[in-house]
Amino acid sequence: MSTTTSALGGVIRRKEDPALIRGRGRYVDDIKRTGELAAAFVRSPFANARINSIDVSAATAMAGVHAVYTIDDVRHLGPLIAQVPVGKLRPLLADGAVKHVGEAVAMVVADNRYIAQDAVDAIFVDYEPLEAVVDLKDAASDRVKVHDDLDSNVLLAWVGHEWWADVIAVEDPRPKIEEAKQRDDAVIVELEMVNQRLIPVAIEPRSVVASWNEGYERFEVYSSSQIPHALGGAIAKTFGLASNAVHVRAPEVGGGFGCKLNVYPDEILVCFASMRLHRPVRFTETRRESAVSTIQGRGWVATATLTGTPDGRILGYELRALTDMGAYSQNFTVAIPLLGLWVSAGQYDIPAYFEAKCVVTNTQTTDAYRGAGRPEALYYIERMIDAYAREIGMDPAEVRRKNYWKNDQFPAVNNTGLAIDSGDYETNLDKLLEMADYEGLKRMQAEARAEGRYIGIGLSTYLEICGFGPSVLSEIGFGWNNYGLPSSFSGSGLVRVNPDGSATVIIGTGPSGQGHETTWAQIASSVLGITTDKIRVSHGDTAESPMGVGTFGSRSAAVDGTATYEAAVKVRDKAAEIAAHLMEAAPEDIRFADGGAHVVGTPGRVVTWEEIADVAYRPHRGPDGLDAGLEAHAVFSPGNATWPFGSHIAVVEVDPETGNVEFLRYIGIDDCGNVINPMIVDGQVHGGIAQGVGQALFEEAIYDDAGNLLSGSLIDYPIPTAGDLPSFELGRTVTPTDVNPMGVKGIGEAGTIGSAQTIVNAVVDALAPLGVKHIDMPLRPRKVWQAIQDARG
Amino acid sequence: MYPREFDYVAPASLDEALDALAANPGAKVMSGGMSLLPLMKMRLFSPEMVVDIGRIPGLDDITDQEDHIAIGALVRHHQTATSALVAEHAAALAEAAAYTGDNQVRRRGTTCGSLAHADIAADQPAGALAAGATMVAASKNGKREIAAADFFVDTLTSALEPDEILVGIRIPKTGGGSAYDKLGRRGGHSDYAVAGAAAWVRKSNGTVEDARIALTGVGTKPMLAAGSMEAFIGSDGSAAAIAAAADRATEGVTVLEDLYGSEAYKAHLARVFVARALEQALARA
């Protein structure tokens, strides 16, 4: 039996939007608990200091203050539980020392946030400032150590062919690359490039309210989190409870981009305070606080070397990177460069060497930020291909084409030993060049140059790895069993057809704007033939939903979506047996559409879902041996990750007098396999490119040498707004994966992974006549202007 | 983003507001609140009392007053940006208002608030300087007029006394043409000025009879570019004259470096925008 109508691939308006547009969506800060108290934190003004003493007496004495906690109150709870415990684990509150500006030193709990803030101002901390180390090269030299009890600031080095040496054998590419360098005709291009640190800036700052119910012996927690189950697990483990003694709900989440894929000390501390004070306790970051109390992303300095022939064949690519971990380790921290390693050679079948040293510094910890390691890796390879193409005077599109993995090579085992599931890179590129009218653009550019205008065409392709994850990766830590959670990043979904013929889908993801309520309804609808308006999807409630690991790494559709698909298939198969019984037909001849079951070739005979459900719940009316009920749960553990890809072109004009960069066009062709909802996919690409534009042009977490964050407010950390963005011209190719039955790959991060280097390539192309070879992001006008001055001498 | 405790009053008349200011030396005027409230929320500034002038009637108009136009204290950026009167007599101010912040900010923030706030990188002060505006300040002791050129004293400091309210500004109808142009911190015209310039020019018989040229984002305050004005007034307004005037843009100005520009870059931008504003102003003169 199969379905005759499919909602997969349909543009269905987002079911989430009516509530959000009308202001009726409920975020954590909208959910008020009776008797709740407010928390605020004393945060370090120093990047590295000893704490000699903390005087909380004045604060404690203030009216309306219920408690002030320091590490002495919570040391027994241990450090923050991190998924990848490499490096220094973060104490819940500073323990005798602070290691970055903004580190929480003391926690005040008061009647309201105003009083709490007054009390924060009344706490006196005696700091003894120490020399801080911020610069990555400086830190890697161990001249100044961040933590006395770590051997070195360099925690580990990921190497492309050895990252998992005991399991995957990969040939060391270096001898081949060295040999290539010795060729008489070898063209060698080298650049040192910075992929700067970014602040995630979710529009909804992190927010949590926790209450300990001693009657139920259970924590009730609402948190703006991408990983509600993991948060529950971390709280349980910290307090020595079973994971089912923590009920976490993540209601609407106003953006996460990876920053809410972490458990934070404040989420643990509000639980602690609630247990102590017998009252619910809330903490919501302020906008400015968020810049130092939430993880940051990127922060790589790398030297890239590309060796090739004069006619465009790449013979070797090497990337040697220092990657900034910040002061502590959180959920993924040292694992982020590993994600970059896996796609470090992009779409190319080339000998590639990758090395990333993970370095601690006196700055806020880094972790996943949209793309997480992959935008960095793609930035480097794609910048280098452009530099090489320019060096040999070949069209950058042709250089790329010449070095692609070819269609008959898939699944293609890349330089890291992983197999790329599927790809069709040339078709994707051709479609882009056609949609952009690449030849026309080049003519337009030539004419503009003749008029003294600086127009640039930037091209980049990208390869992504997502859909985490394969169970085998749990062997290197991709799993949350140390939280009391599933030991690998599997996905889950529960599908229930209700007695009234509506359906409920409950999933273990933690969406933050990705539209799961819509796409999951489409998945269930495509299988059950129940229209999407009769399907309600709920998520983010650990007491209600099946165990899930959350929403991150563009994994939800490919993993949890597949689980939901499989659960729906189970329900459908059972319903087909019931319907076949009622209509005296064979189950194979049953089709589901328009809210009921039909027999193939017999129009007019319909059994509604209500009728099927009616029988399902009194099985004596059904076929022999029918189990009661009409719901199913499935867990899906994929055999491989998925590997989306795409190509983008940006066309920009640079004002040589001011250095201002203006977009003329932006065109993208993305391939995420089969598409569930084209509108949502396009929306994800829009947002992704916007963040790439932000990195390329505006955003930078700027620390001074003493470790002060100079760009900690939105006045000095400009994020792009709609008015700053070009109008995106998007298209797609469709190359399904066979990793899951729906053939879907993932699209949440693709736009970000593909865009920053596209824009930099365009700006460098615009200024190429002046001899500009590279400008580090963000390409603020001052830097572009300076590069022009330097090139002119 | 939680301010310290403060008292709040919203008087229904100007007299009441002036009384409240006179009686409370720690009080601060609030018009649009777009700059005052963020400072208070960051606890960088904690007035004991906020006197919200938003409910005082009669301050929210732009009116034609024969030899000048009057912009009231509660006129929003959006009104200034879209007013036909301002476009005719002070195009530079209208452009500066149009390039201020985003739509939300332009619908709440006031032109007078922006002037009183005297941010070094704000747009409208440059427009007001180029327009030769007169500021009208009121206190319990009466009203006084302050020339725009004397109004901007230092970073975030205007010539207003703590007990004074800027009740409006007057822009003389002096003919000629004016323009404002800038580079915003987010590129283009978006966000506070990395650097910007406003110019007003009146020509007669092929000679620049009079001109005012103002800078923002460059020095310690929005200010007139005296060197450029000296070079340009009396010139023929040719491309060479524009270049000569632009060359002297930062004469006598202490150029300040910030996250958006080095000294050299800002000085360069000052020259670029003086030239661009002059070209545009001449085209309108």
Ligand SMILES: Cc1cc2nc3c(=O)[nH]c(=O)nc-3n(C[C@H](O)[C@H](O)[C@H](O)COP(=O)(O)OP(=O)(O)OC[C@H]3O[C@@H](n4cnc5c(N)ncnc54)[C@H](O)[C@@H]3O)c2cc1C
């Ligand atoms: C997101 C954002 C973006 C912005 N972008 C820009 C930009 O691109 N360019 C730009 O120039 N500005 C920008 N601003 C500032 C904005 O223009 C403010 O509106 C303006 O600076 C202050 O106007 P206000 O009416 O809101 O004044 P308020 O915030 O109410 O007051 C500001 C100060 O002026 C004083 N004050 C206000 N009115 C009077 C009065 N009538 N008499 C005496 N004192 C008074 C107050 O006491 C206070 O000290 C931005 C602001 C925001 C929030």
